[in-house]
Amino acid sequence: MINQKETIAAISSPIGEGAISIVRLSGKDSIAIINKIYSKDTLKFKDRTAYIGKILDSKKNVVDEVILTIFKSPNSFTAEDIVEIACHGGILITQRVFEEILNAGAKPSGPGEFTMRAFLNKKIDLTQAEAIQDLISAKNKFALKAASNQLQGCLSNEIKSFQKVLIDIAAILEVSLDFPEEGLDAIETKSLIDNMKNILNSMQKLSDTFEDGKVIKDGVSICIVGSVNVGKSSLMNAILKKDRAIVTDISGTTRDVLKEDIKLNDMFYELIDTAGIRKTSCSIEKEGIKRSQKEQKSSDITLLVLDASKKLSEDDLVFMKNLDRKKTIAIWNKIDICQPTEKVNFENVVKISAKNRIGLENLYKMLEKITFKSKIFKDEIFITNKRHKIALDEAISYLKKATEDLKKDTPFEFITIDIKSSLKKLSKIIGFDITEDILSSIFSNFCIGK
Ligand SMILES: Nc1nc2c(ncn2[C@@H]2O[C@H](COP(=O)(O)OP(=O)(O)OP(=O)(O)O)[C@@H](O)[C@H]2O)c(=O)[nH]1
Ligand SMILES: [Mg+2]
Structure with missing residues (x-):
């Protein structure tokens, strides 16, 4: 049962060291509760005016000197009486202020409970709360x-x-x-x-x-795949601008799946380097290849790396056939040695040298193009x-x-x-006709104190 009768309190700023922390209360007893532990008579405080004073414990010892602001119902975020306390921003001091508020009669709030009250009291609708x-x-x-x-x-x-x-x-x-x-x-x-x-x-x-909306909200996963020794790990390192993956001239260097987050053109991507695809009798490498293919299937975008200095292998051709053309960028690597002589049947093709960091800008442009199917996110x-x-x-x-x-x-x-x-x-x-279960599940993903 959603209970709106109790007065709730929470630390609304992140736990950590900072200049100030915010602790707040919402509910019909907020002002009376804070009055029990404040050095001044909060019942006389004006609406939306900041007062400096002290939070006191039961023995009237000073816990902290704080700035207190009251937002009276209905002109507050939750439409209830809200008391907002800005105390010193230490972990312990904030915790102590919060404890005194609980001792004075407030109930610790659940995740998103302030916002849920704002919704239930019709201050905002459900899309705004979300x-x-x-x-x-x-x-x-x-x-x-x-x-x-x-x-x-x-x-x-x-x-x-x-x-x-x-x-x-x-x-x-x-x-x-x-x-x-x-x-x-x-x-x-x-x-x-x-x-x-x-x-x-x-x-x-x-x-x-929604397709673009989801991409924007959740980010995009990019899986680098291809035959052995084509330069997948070199590409991973070039994009990350750091020496993350081991690069050698030995075929089958990468066995495991490597994942790193990267921001390109203001978008977040998860970059995944994988084991090179080839026929092998080595059980470790076999497992690596299995994982590589699993990652490729579940990723949003595939970067297929091909070696421009070599003829496409039988393995390359078989593997390429099974890729989703819409979500794949074919990358001819090692163009510092020579230009590719073969043609591949992909819409998105780019030529680079991962080792010498050539052509990466073109790759990023292509990534942006394929990430956003439409251009709706501009203003719509x-x-x-x-x-x-x-x-x-x-x-x-x-x-x-x-x-x-x-x-x-x-x-x-x-x-x-x-x-x-x-x-x-x-x-x-x-947000009309929404059951309590659905409401609770929506707000359970919120942070405490919001
Ligand atoms: N000339 C040249 N060599 C490159 C380029 N990119 C990678 N290489 C070389 O190719 C070899 C293999 O590079 P890796 O990045 O380890 O290739 P990989 O595809 O991750 O290989 P596996 O992990 O074995 O599948 C290394 O010797 C790299 O230095 C490039 O753009 N030009
Ligand atoms: Mg590798």
Whole structure:
């Protein structure tokens, strides 16, 4: 059961040493609780005004000198009375202030409980609540922009605009149901179908942004594969600009899977170096190759390294056939020795020398191109959250059915049922009709104190 009666408290800044730490309380007893342990009468404090004073323990010893600000209900983040305490930013001192607050009667908050209260008290909708956590955990400027747009309500507004159109359509159908003599003629029905198709289009466009949205939020994995000795580990080191993987002229140097995070063009990538693919009787190498192929299959992008100074081997040709062309970049390496003489059937081909760091900029440009399928992330709204994607797709499928049925002269009763189901799914995105279980699972991913 979600309990909003208790007054909650949490350390809202990260645990560590810093200039200040923030401890806060939310709930109807916040001001009274802090009053028990503060050197001044907090009941007389003005709203949104900072006061300097001391937190005292039960024996009236000073715990810390702090700045205290009160945000009175309903003009606070949670819509409840909030007390925010800025104390000295040490681990122990912050913990001591927090303990005194708990001793005075506050309950330690669960993850995201402040934001959950803001949602339950209708300060923000669910997409905005989710955006707060995304904002905090954003790993690149695109993710930050997406979260910030969502927090400003851009996504909710888009969903609400879909809802408005669907409500209008449902209303027209219901009027025709109630007054059959004023039923729709062929032209009106056609215009209604066109309307539904247009809105379906817009909904599908938003749903399709998830692919890029996910990439932006979660980052992208890149697996470097190819035959032995082609320069995979050299490429890994060149991209990382450090001597991470062992490079030798002995075929089969890399046996294990090596993973490193790297930021390129403001995007986070996980770079994976793998064992070279060849036929071998060595059981260690066999295991390495098995792992290499597993990593390649699960990665978002494959960098297939080929040796420009040699003829493609039988192993190369077999391996290449099984790669997904859309997510592969074929890389001719060692162009400092000679240019490639053969042709490979890939859309994305680049020539480099990993050893001499030649051609890497072209590779990065190609990576950016293949990372983002569309260019939606510039200014438009897009979805990054699986929960939103699922609900939106369900709304789309109900509306598709309704549109098809309207074309087939299905009785309006059935069509309105589907339109209402579609509306319901859209409402779920914003946070209507959400069960406590789902709410708890959403907020359990938040940090404590947010
Ligand atoms: N001339 C030249 N040699 C290179 C280049 N890149 C790599 N090499 C050499 O090729 C050999 C193999 O390089 P690695 O990076 O270990 O190749 P690998 O594909 O990781 O090899 P395995 O781990 O054995 O599969 C080393 O001697 C490198 O110095 C390049 O751009 N030009
Ligand atoms: Mg290697």
